Amino acid sequence: MNNVIIIGAGPAGMSAAIACAQKGLDVVVIDEYLKAGGRLLGQLYEQPDGSWWNGIEESARLHQQALDLGVQIQLNTPVNNIEHHDGQWTIYTEHETLSTNHLLLATGAAESPIPVPGWTLPGVMSVGAAQVMTNVHRVKPGERGVIIGVNVLSSAIAMELKLAGIDVACMALPKMSQLTDQQAHPKHVLDSLLHVSHMAPSQFVKLGSKLMKNDFMKKLGVTFYPKRGVNMWDIPIQLRKAVIEIYGEKQVEGVTVATIDSNGEIVAGTEENVEADFVCIAGGLYPLAELAALTGCPFYLIEELGGYIPLHNERMETPLDGLYVAGNITGIEGAKVAAAQGTTAGLTIAKQAGFEGLDGEIEEAIQVVEETRDQSYIQFHPEVNKGREMVKEKWEEYVLPLRSI
Amino acid sequence: MTQRIVDHPILGSIEEKEQVSFTFNEKEYYGMNGEPIAAALLANGVRTLRHHEEKATPRGIYCNIGHCFECRVTVDGKQGVRSCLTPLQEGMVIESGGTLPTPVKDWSAKNE
Amino acid sequence: MTEDMIICRCEEVTYKELAETANKYNCSARELKLRTRAGMGYCGGRTCRNMVDKLAADLTDERQTQITLKYQPPIRPIHFGDLGGGQS
Structure with a gap:
């Protein structure tokens, strides 16, 4: 059994893997694509300071950092199903079945199409x-x-x-x-x-x-x-x-x-x-929530974040034991926000896995997510902050009755 | 005719990679070892990867990252392989899907 | 032209077929999917699910807290050979 399994090798998943591995956890990252990086791979734009944000370089850097920390990265590996039994998560990939106590879903986003007559033509x-x-x-x-x-x-x-x-x-x-x-x-x-x-x-x-x-x-x-x-x-x-x-x-x-x-x-x-x-x-992006949906995690339709969002808190926990989310599955934002969310998720997982004294680091990581969001060069949804507030409210609504039990 | 972007003002020149040969619908092509099959075919000017199983309309890549399954081909006898995320290897025998011999029953409302 | 436009690429379901079915049966998204097969093809509805959702006549409040078109495993097609843990 692995300490942590992360599905998705994009900026969120890789940053989480790095944060977990830095605390000494064994981490496996699974992705169906042939390269690590997710949507970050394709990105290329000039930043306000004149430097270029090069997604290929950033992806390679994250990949190498994770490898250096001993993270196992399984590419070309589609996940078909996940199940939760007796406090344990079982992950069915095309090649094997894995299990873990801590599962992070960082599956990113899919593109929404705009149908146009003739849009099935090659090209x-x-x-x-x-x-x-x-x-x-x-x-x-x-x-x-x-x-x-x-x-x-x-x-x-x-x-x-x-x-x-x-x-x-x-x-x-x-x-x-x-x-x-x-x-x-x-x-x-x-x-x-x-x-x-x-x-x-x-x-x-x-x-x-x-x-x-x-x-x-x-x-x-x-x-x-x-x-x-x-x-x-x-x-x-x-x-x-x-x-x-x-x-x-x-x-x-x-x-x-x-x-x-x-x-x-x-x-x-x-x-x-x-x-x-x-x-x-170009119809925009929506959170790719299919794996989270299989778990029974509650979802809310939040247009400000691009679609159905699995319920989560700022520490990137879902209401389900040992299930975490980070990156575009929690709402459509840039790669830097996704990476900051990944780091937060990684630290939260380390805490839940028994590492003590991480509360300060987790709080700081949450701060970084917010600062990164505020400084974003590209904002996909102008009302993203409103969307994030809505998720927070839903979380409070959801956990409140549980607390009073 | 090559469709490759050999030089790029920001990303630089393409890394030298080993060339491999493969066949697509019995025709021989060359591509870069490890690149996605769909990229190798597009670099050779091939856009049509399959025909729809029932209506025979031509299809190529759509999402290019494994979500839509439009680019599925048969590789070394294995069906339903997504060419957009399957690395090309020397000697691969790739075939395009076509119409199925027996169309499935049309369950749509007009046939009720 | 717009009428014959394909919405579900996998099953080649057209806009007309979906709009007429939604209208005739006052369908939920799920019923619309089952009647037309839109979203039931090879890709598992990843491409067209949001459009099928929009075309459904029955846009109830439940939509806010429930994914209208349920996801079912396996979320990627599996070869029969791979199913029982056999060698592929």
Whole structure:
């Protein structure tokens, strides 16, 4: 039996493994991917101080640090099921069955799709897929792409594609439907885009972030938003165009776009074709909670954090004995927050495994999570703090009756 | 024609890796040892990895990290292998999935 | 065009089929899944589950505290050969 098993070798899982191993625990980290790092692997952006955040280097550093501390890392290992019997967790992987008293789920996030007619054609992929192909495997997803969905993640990845010498024909909105929520609504998208304005060299967007503090100005902004789009890193961003179809016989040949009004409605007769050999769909991320859901852990739908969240406290404990969560499974945030949560989880596990005198360190680690969140360069959900408060309230509600027993 | 990003302004040049040969649908290709099968195929310009079991529509990678199973292929006789996260090895025999000979019954509402 | 758009890629279930079923039977997400097979394919619903959720007619408050489309093991397909602990 292992002291600690961690599922997910991303920033949260690896940071937790390091924290546990530093306290002397035996740790096994399991991940189905062929490299350690999770979503951190693909990340590449310039930080405010001018240095580059290089996800591959960061992942390699975490991997090496964990190995040096004696952490066992099992890659290429899918987990099919987990069960809890007599205070022990059993983990069924494709290769073997493992057991532990302390199980950390750091399974990260999955991408939400935006369905578009023609989106099953080869050459259509999630925006994260294009990122991984480009930065991690160094293979071009294509020569010329169109990105459907304008948000923080897709804007960052569009820039990464440009860096690698891949042409991005345009970024445009999806056609409005029951399934697109506000992602098809120009005003809402402009609003959320203002959160990345600090990344944009475009005068329009920078100016916009100052001018458009109120709704009226935003509406005006969209109304006067140039129909030809504005450029960010030389990529035309089309908030007044929607992709209505992806076409191609055996694979992607292009997309049909149409002009939309400021409410997202298609203007008839404005359809035109844009040639492309790949298309990225950017619908955002949601916490990948499937393993936690198998355990019977309570869940709450918290849109501010991206979806269903397993109940947990700031120490990263769930209400179930020996079950912990960290990283994007607890809400969509950046890799640095995930890593800080992982460190917190690792220290909490060490405490629960019998190491004394860790309360101070755990408190400090929780502080670091909050500071990292406040200093985040990229905020995926602007209301993340509200979401975190909601989880705290749910936790209090949940444990209160148990305390009085 | 190569689709590889050999030089990158921030990430530098690709590490030299051992080249290996493999077959996909009986055609021979070369890729880098240990890279995902899907990446090796895309570097060779191959996007279509399988056809849908019932409707025969062509499919390629979608999520590229193992969640969607769209990129599944048969590797050395083993079916349902995700090409996006399976490391390429010398001599692999990779086959694309196609339509199944007997379509499963359509349970959808219109047939009730 | 939008009508024929596929929502569940694994089982090729269209928007039209889901919308009509949701409308006709006033379905919960679970019922919608069972009637159309959307979310029941190879990927286990990881790709389309949120869309099936949105198309379900019955958006009750329970949704807030309960995952509407239940996850069941195994969450990854297993080969029969691997099931009984046999050698693959």
